Amino acid sequence: MSAAMHTSITVRVLSALDRKSWLALGAFLALTLVAVPVLHLAVPPESAFHVSAYALTLFGKIMCYAIVAVAMDLIWGYGGILSLGHGIFFALGGYAFGMYLMRQIGRDGSYHADLPDFMVFLDWKGLPWYWTGSDSFWWVALMVVVVPALVAFIFGYFAFRSRIKGVYFSIITQALTYAAMLLFFRNETGFGGNNGFTDFKRVLGYTITSPETRLVLFGLTALMLALTFVFARWLVSSKYGRVLTAIRDAESRVMFIGYNPLWYKLFIWTLSAVLCGIAGALYVPQVGIINPSEMSVANSIEIAIWVAVGGRGTLIGPIIGAFVVNLAKSWFTVSFPEYWLFFLGLLFIVVTLMLPHGLVGLWKTLRQPRGARA
DSSP: OHHHHHHHHHHHHHTTSOHHHHHHHHHHHHIIIIIHHHHHHTSOTTSTTOOOHHHHHHHHHHHHHHHHHHHHHHHHTTTOOOOSOTHHHHHHHHHHHHHHHHHHHGGGSTTOOSSOHHHHHTTOOSOOGGGTTTTOHHHHHHHHHHHHHHHHHHHHHHHHHTTOOHHHHHHHHHHHHHHHHHHHHSGGGSSOGGGOEEOOOEETTEETTSHHHHHHHHHHHHHHHHHHHHHHHHHHHSHHHHHHHHHHHHHHHHHHTTOOHHHHHHHHHHHHHHHHHHHHHHHHHHHOEEOGGGGOHHHHHHHHHHHHHHOTTSSHHHHHHHHHHHHHHHHHHHHOGGGHHHHHHHHHHHHHHHOTTHHHHHHHHHHSOHHHHO
16 A cells, blocks of 8 residues: 555656656756766866856855745745745755854864854853754754744744735735844844854865865755755645645635635745755855845845746746846846846836736747737
8 A cells, every 4th residue: 555655646746747847857957967067077167168166156056046936936826925034034044054064163263262253252151052953964954944944834823823914914024034134133142143154164074165065065956956846846736736726816715615724824834934944054055154134125025026037836937037037136246236226126127017927928928829829
């Protein structure tokens, strides 16, 4: 019986994507796990085909953002829950793993002490109680999942039980992440204040800046993005996903036929937070810093923009949106830094008015015959 159940689950997962989607996913994994490492390590830096450390970090960072975008699409595109505070879960996962990375510095810091440099500077005599176990990779890996999940579950339970929705829910999530940002800015909280955590040296005993370590982190991020996409596609095509979509479209009718929206919303909300936490944990060792600015309201709004630009309710759209917006941001902030926020605002207005289904919707429209478009 267990073997039959295992086979059934495997078949369902495999059927979540069509043949073209599996081929595209295979091409993505071949590119990120085979081609990029070869082009980074084997091709000389002066070659046009060489993948630089900067490009590796940039695309690794954007893949972390793409995971967050898929997480946002699960709650907004399929659950009808617009969060403007999802940056808090991303940052919590990043801070949890950042604590481990700070402990791995050891006596190689500026003060050559057992405590992190910022604690020595603030004249702390020992680690706070919530840093207990932060020198263990597996304990921290557990916290990367548990802490965002716990915060999301508690907040979501009271919000959804009170049937808070729409713009009111969005405002509350915005207030939550803003309050957390102010809390983490304070030096006495033990999270590095406005500087956060940085100057990492090692992860699992390996030098964090070595090409091999960077490639492993890049590959893990690519794998996580692929797994997140497949799992999300399977979830939304399951019975649970169909009920969740029905709650999005007509919550009162779903309640009338006997379903309790609370637990459906709470599950997808908590799952989304966990995915953001994992993305944050992958982000920190690649970028080399985590500070309270990751919880800023602007960052959380950007997450919603990625989903809107790509096309919400499509899963692949938010991934495309995350890449398009962040690549544009990388170029704008170097070439025209003072105009980036204006461009972002203009992009959101254009998408809202002219591309309500995002880039994926535009592509589907262009592929239709001329007569069908009308």
